[in-house]
Amino acid sequence: MTELTYLDASREALAGEMRRDPRVWALGEDLGRGGVFGQYRGLAEEFGPARIADTPISEATIMGAAVGAALVGSRPVVEMRFSDFALCAVDELVNQAAKARYMFGGQGRVPLVVRQPIGMWRSSAAQHSQSLEAWYAHIPGLVVVAPATPADNYGLLRSAIRCDDPVVYMEHKDLWPLTGEVPVAADGGLVPLGRGRLVRPGHDVTIVTWSRMVQVAEAAAAEPGAPSIEVIDLRTLWPWDRAMVLDSVRRTGRCLVVHEAVQAGGFGGEIAATVGEELFGVLKAPVRRLGAPRIPVAYAPVLEATSRITAGQVAAAAARMV
Amino acid sequence: MTELTYLDASREALAGEMRRDPRVWALGEDLGRGGVFGQYRGLAEEFGPARIADTPISEATIMGAAVGAALVGSRPVVEMRFSDFALCAVDELVNQAAKARYMFGGQGRVPLVVRQPIGMWRSSAAQHSQSLEAWYAHIPGLVVVAPATPADNYGLLRSAIRCDDPVVYMEHKDLWPLTGEVPVAADGGLVPLGRGRLVRPGHDVTIVTWSRMVQVAEAAAAEPGAPSIEVIDLRTLWPWDRAMVLDSVRRTGRCLVVHEAVQAGGFGGEIAATVGEELFGVLKAPVRRLGAPRIPVAYAPVLEATSRITAGQVAAAAARMV
Amino acid sequence: MPASLVDRPQPDRANIDRARVLGHFRTMARIRAFEEAADQALKDGHVKGAVHLSIGQEGVASGVCANLDRGDFITSNHRGHGHTLAKGADMTAMMAELFGRATGACQGKGGSMHIADFQVGMLGANGVVGAGIPIAVGAAHAMKLAGDPRIVVCFFGDGAINRGPFLEGLNWAKAFDLPVLFVCEDNGFAATTRTRAVTAGPGPAARSESLGVPSTPVDGNDVVAVDAAAAELVARVRAGGGPQFLHARTYRLRGHTAADPAPYRPAAEVEERWLDDPIRRCRDLLALQGMAEAELDRVRADAVAEAAAAVADGLAAPHPDPALAWTDVQDVDMAEPATVGAGR
Amino acid sequence: MPASLVDRPQPDRANIDRARVLGHFRTMARIRAFEEAADQALKDGHVKGAVHLSIGQEGVASGVCANLDRGDFITSNHRGHGHTLAKGADMTAMMAELFGRATGACQGKGGSMHIADFQVGMLGANGVVGAGIPIAVGAAHAMKLAGDPRIVVCFFGDGAINRGPFLEGLNWAKAFDLPVLFVCEDNGFAATTRTRAVTAGPGPAARSESLGVPSTPVDGNDVVAVDAAAAELVARVRAGGGPQFLHARTYRLRGHTAADPAPYRPAAEVEERWLDDPIRRCRDLLALQGMAEAELDRVRADAVAEAAAAVADGLAAPHPDPALAWTDVQDVDMAEPATVGAGR
Ligand SMILES: Cc1ncc(C[n+]2csc(CCOP(=O)(O)OP(=O)(O)O)c2C)c(N)n1
Ligand SMILES: Cc1ncc(C[n+]2csc(CCOP(=O)(O)OP(=O)(O)O)c2C)c(N)n1
Ligand SMILES: [Mg+2]
């Protein structure tokens, strides 16, 4: 076990996979100088500029080239810098990466990982704050991952790089400095895709959440006077751990889905609809969702705060359900 | 009243608005020769090539230029040909069109309509068959419309063009030849955005649906032995007519959401979650969803059919709920 | 910038390699026969999706692909039958694909616009204009990374040069000095639009050169010239000379799709262009070189017979098992849903 | 192609319009003072979001915008303070915007990267590299459609020329012959990357010309030269000459963001470039023309005082009412939600 930040954990994970598999390489802007958040610091020195490739500002081609490179056997890790910029590369991700294997009848595979840092972070405003995991979960062919802890950012990134499917890998910018124990090992610490994590047990309400909201949910559960809250960190949005969620809600009888993304059309709808359908009659209260209002993220902190879910809101929502 | 096809209704609507408002113009590929489906036939002749603008194959700039043109007071109608190609213009739609008014503190408006024909149509395969309305409903700032009838394609398109917000306007390719009565008039026939349509009343199950699935739901309701089905055509996905849906389900006690799009992460989740939350205790059965499996749309008819919801499936699903 | 091929003398028509030209004639005849058969099959209701015919453009596919090894890669666009056949794909599997049969090149999942044959390095047609460019560049990038000597050829049309990926892809290829040959099939049209009307500046070659990728013009309907130009460019690419660009002028003798009567251009224009049909020109050349008309007729007849057999085979082939719709989506969590039709 | 300005004699420095140059000096001093104050305010914790300083590049903004009318439009990129001020925006409202206050140019909703002032035709900075290009082109398209004589200037960096919208936008502008002037501020860097390392071919000018848009090179740090070049290009655009391109070489004297110490380039390089500071050069020129040092100092002092006042004003200004977060999203169905925080 090593104490690492969420950021360093991702770097160790990538370095570990690059040492293990010479087909793995990374591409994106400014990677040679560590990447925009420092996630790639030192990697160009260890692996050389060919495998830590500095690209032009060409998101569409960063993604598209990764598709081509993956189809012929390499394993690219694509850095999109901010998930918002990945909107310049949607054809390449959704029409090409996600569908190539299928359209070609299984002749090729697209084992790429596209890192798309998400979330609100220091007044970054409308074009640098989005969380669009719901989009990618809706696209057949894509795996969607959103780690919440250093250990998961290590173990899930390693698993994502080993996955033969295209993986949308969404780190949260606000989590970069979060520290935690990480089981760094040449071939260990992997976290399976598609499995949730029971963050804390509880018996009144199940909170289903992911990414930065896991901390918020934990804080809510710890608030004095809060009901007994079970917190599940989904970790992977597609496939999501239905069994873990349904088991939990079967016990608690109540489910609150919390995510940072806009609530309308967010992935919480999928979970709420599924739980409502599967556990009708078992539920003691309607499944509730808590997500951002359907407004762009504003710049001014006091406005930005309108889009941010707080522990207090989560605790209050949970309390109202009991 | 005039008997028109869904296709001709849209052309009449656009022509009507162009006659009425000189700021309205259309841009896209091949429009001068009628557009890929003939929706623009004759318009270049009436309005000239400046207002029915033939563009290069530059989806990103078709959309981006429309944003700029809208910001300075014109009212562009953008043709994306197939909604799948709009994936080449997502930054322009989501990061620019949807957010400009907000980011700039209300200094500018983006009154554009982007026509994105959706849906499965004659073995068009994975890159020409998608229905991604759920994506756009999730984006603050966008209005999302999906007409199901000729009259609605007339009245909603006119309303969309008059709307000062950016509107994602999704016509269904399979509906082009559908005929129906359309109240063509210089300044009439408008259908308000955000209001659903009660397609047929019923008392056992409410089916909430839109676009091509409206016909399928109607057919299901007409199947011998089907329960008494109330069909609601939402027409507008954002804002969607919550009041109409909730009123109906309050009466029937049962709700089935049907859409052609992939069920996982589809807009049905939003509706199901909302109904489940608002009508807990009133519901006689869990809210059900019927959407496409999470697979790309295949080419071969027999495989493509796997993604297609049939009247039989809808009727069976409704029957199982009663 | 390397000397442009335009200044070189025409390949010596007196001393041509007759066997090679005959090979082109055969390849082009096979493409033509395949597409004529596909066109008829479409009319007969056996092909459900859209089909884009490359009739009149076969010289480019044949001339370029003759210079590739089986291991080399190509990417293509929506008009990809010619490239695919010229790269060595199996005609029967291709026809079955158009028919949506289980024996199709893509098991019926792709159709004409997503035809692919990875066994011969054909990495796929594409339904999105220009989308093949970054994919080709990425494949070349992977080759360079791996020290693999294989190269990549990227086919696209003159309409694609107005999409962003053209700039991004060519810039990328040159910035990383990748082994890729770009082939622009300039047929004058993008669907119903005369490309010139929406294309500013001098055209594809100038754009390519402005991105550091040397361009070579060629008469795309002269298969011998295409072969010679491609030979030199492929050699440069193989030698590590970085990306190259071949600007092949040609003409789309048929509509945009097989169903398009193309009323937007005068019949006289098309008629005149038929005189420049690459197959006819190749045939004339071979005849001039003394090849017997009967032999040439036999090549054509063989191609037609092969295509007819492919049609017969395709019609006899089984439709895919519907369960196949669920395979090759993704490995992670693709358990079958409880109810087909009730998606998950 | 019109004669390139590069061949013209340098603007005659003996006969310069002193008042005009002084105007540039003042504009540049104001931009500099604004950004230095913003930088300090950031360090002091008053600015929460990212700030990109254009220190060293003021000559381009000033030289170009001096040739525009208030009604003309500009679009900008992430590094937009200079363009915005030069176009005539109110400094106090800009500073308040950086501070996220209700009195900000965008009511605090945008911040530095989305600064805009529609009253003076400033259609917005942009957080997405290259995204301003199609927007500018579209605004110009609307002007042409409406027969409106106003023109559009589009500012972007050398990094943006590697994004697809560069090609698409310039092609479009020329294909429709639109009244737009593209201004590429070539500061040698795209964030931490030397742009040259990822940019193939001869560069921005060649790319522009390959798209039919004539390019003019200029020393971006010589505001008099920029002014002269822009004057000619703006005149051409106004006269219906179609799109034009100005390639302005400059240097980013500070880091990519205000927080970036830019360790990826040698201190000596930066030091040397400070000698080429456009404000210093303009000052030297004015001094040479006999302008009193004291007067020049006063211009600078006034600018600093104005910026200081803007900071003071901004700090005193109210934070926006949280309810403002719900306005200007969309008109259709923007009823307030029942519970703030419980989104709908
Ligand atoms: C991004 C995108 N936009 C539009 C289309 C529709 N479309 C298909 S082919 C075509 C014309 C392409 O012209 P060109 O690249 O010259 O190829 P050609 O058809 O002439 O072979 C168009 C507009 C598409 N498939 N993809
Ligand atoms: C599409 C996109 N990709 C990446 C970024 C991150 N980014 C912001 S500014 C910048 C460098 C831009 O360089 P240039 O265009 O030369 O402008 P400069 O910063 O030099 O003024 C990058 C990579 C972005 N904002 N948008
Ligand atoms: Mg063409």
Ligand SMILES: [Mg+2]
């Ligand atoms: Mg720069």
